[in-house]
Amino acid sequence: MSRRARTVVVTGASGGVGRAAARAFAARGDRVALLARGREGLAAAADEVQRAGGEALVVTVDMADAKAVDDAAQKVTDAFGHIDVWVNNAFAGVFAPFTEITPDEFRRVTEVTYLGYVFGTRAALRHMLPRDRGTIVQVGSALAYRGVPLQSAYCGAKHAIQGFNESLRCELLHSGSGVRTTMVQLPAVNTPQFDWVLSRMPGRARPVAPVYQPEVAARAIVHAAAHGRRREYWVGGSTAATLVANAVIPGALDRYLARTAFESQQDEGAHGVTGNLWSPADGPHGRDFGAHGRFDEESTSSSPQDWFSRNRGRAGTALALGAGILTARSVWRRR
Template sequence: MGYPFSGLVVVITGASSGIGRATAHAFARRGAAVVLAARREDMLAEAERECRQLGGEALAVPTDVAKEHAVEELAQRAVERFGRIDVWFNNAGVGVFGRIEDIPTDAWHRVIQTNVLGTMHGAKTAMRRFLAQGHGVLINNASIVGRLAKPDSTAYATSKFAIRGLSESLRQEVLDQPDIHICTILPSVIDTPFFQHAANYSGHRVRAAPPVYTPEKVARTVLELVEHPRAETIIGGAGKVGALLKRLSPSVTTRLNGRALHRGFLAEDPSDPTSGTLFRPMRDGRAVYGGWRKGPNNGGAPLLALALVGVPLGLLAWRRWQPSANRRRTVS
C-alpha cells in the first residue's frame, strides 16, 4: 500500500537543518536512500547518522550550491554510490533583511548566487540525468514569498520569483517527457533556523511572523509530490489565504502585506548589522527547528489571518457596490 519509497534515491540540498533535514528524515523513514548536501560538514554528518538510524541509506556530501562544479560533484557522488537519482530537492537558500538602500550589494549578489544560481545548478545537473534515464522528479523550494513578495526582503523575494519562473520554463521543456516532473513548493512561514541565520541590515531583530508551521508539514508535502506530482503547491493556510487575496484584490493585498509583514518579521528591539550565513555557515548547532512555534506562532488560523481575508473582501464588495448605488441615486 502506498508509493514504494524503499530504494528511491533522493538528493536534498540545504539538508543540514530546517526543511532539508526534516525532509531527509521523512524519506529515510520510508526506506529511501538520501544524499545530503549543505556547507556544514559536521551537521551533515549528524543528519547522515540520523537517517541511517531511521532506516534509510545515507550519504553526506558537503556542498556549496553556488559553485556549479560542487553541485556536479554532488550528483556524481550520488550516482557512483546509488546508481541513479530519482528525486532532486533544490532546498538550499539564504536570506537577508533590510530595505533595498541598506542591503550591501555583495549581500544581494550572494542571495542570487545561492538561491537562483544554486537552484539552476541543481536543476541543470538533475535534468541531464533525468533525461538520460527517462524519469525523475525535480522539486524547487520557492517559498510563498515567490508569489506574494514582502517588504524588507527584496533580494530574497526576487530570488524566489525567479525560482518559480525557472520551474515553469522547465515544465515547458519536458512536455514530451511524461515521466519527468517539475514541482515547485511555496511554504508559508516555517519553524526553522532560517530567521536566526538570515543576514540583517534592518536595524531591528528578525523574528518569524505568525502563524508558523512545522518543517514536517513541508516534508510530508515533498513526499506527496513524489507520489502525485503537481506544478505548484502552497504549504500552510496563511499562504493559501494570501494567494487568494492577491488574485481577488491585488492592490489591497500589497498594502496589507507591506504593513503587516514589516511589523511581523521585524521586532521593535534593535539589532546590529550581520551578514548571517551568506558567506559562511553559522556554527550554532541548530538542527530542524528555530523555536518559533510559541504562543500565537502555532500554525493555526489566527484572527489576523481571518481579518486579512475579511477586510479585502469587504473592500472589494464595497467598491463594486458603490457604482451601482450611485447609478440608482442618479436614476431616481
C-alpha cells in the same frame, strides 16, 4: 507491499526544512544524499537519517558553484547508482531595506537561492533524462508570488524560480519526457534561519504568523516527490490566502504589507549568530542548529489546507458525494 527505496537528493539538508525533509524521506526507507555547506549540521542530519531507517550520504557543497553541484550529483550516482528525486531547497537571505543591501550581498542571495536551484536542476536532469524518469521538487514559498518588504533579494529569487520552473515544465511536457518537475509553496516555517540570516533590522528576524513546524513542509515535499505530475502544491492556509489575495487585490495587499510587515517580521532581542550568507552558520561555532527554530510554542504541526492540497481527489469526491446526498434529500422532501 513494501515501498521501493528511492535515491533522494536534498539540498540545504543541514537544517530547517531540508533537515526535516531528509528525515521524512529516510522514514520511508529511502537513500538520502545530504547536500549543504555546514559540516556540523550535515553530520547530525546523516545520523538522523540512519536512525530513521534510511541510508545517508554527506556531500559538502556550495550550491552557487555550478561545477561543484555537478560533481556532487556524480558522487551521488557513484554511491547509489542513480537519482530518483532531487529536492532543491538551499537558500540564503538578507533582512534589510533594499537600499541597505550591498550589490555583492544581493548577488550572493541570487546565486544561492535562484542559481542554486538552476544548477541543481541541471545536475539532476543530466542523470534523469537518460533514464527518462525522476522528479525534481522545487521548494518555493508564498513569496514566489507575493513580494514583502525587507526581503527583496529573497523574494526576487523565489519569483525567478517560479518562472524558471514553469518554463522547464513546459519543455519537459513538449518533449514527452518521463522526468517531472513540481513546486511546493510554503508558508512561514519555524526554522533556525531567523537566527542565522544576515539582518540589518533593529529587532530579531522572525517569521510572520501563523507559523508552521518544518515537518508540515516535509510531508508536502515527500508527497510532491511521489506525485510529480501536479504542477504545484500550496502548504498552509496562510499561503492559500496570500496567493488568492495577491491575485485579486494586489494593490490593497501592497498597502497592507507596507503598514504591517515591518513590525511583523521582527521581535525583541539581540540578533543571533553572524549571518550565514558567506559561510555556514555552524562552521566557526561548531554547532548543530537542527530543523526547528525558536518558535516551537507558537508553531502548529498540522495544516488542514495542506491535507486538502495533498488529497484533493478524495476531498473532491467527498464534496461531490455530500452535494449529491443533499440534493437527493431536497428532492425527496419535495415529493
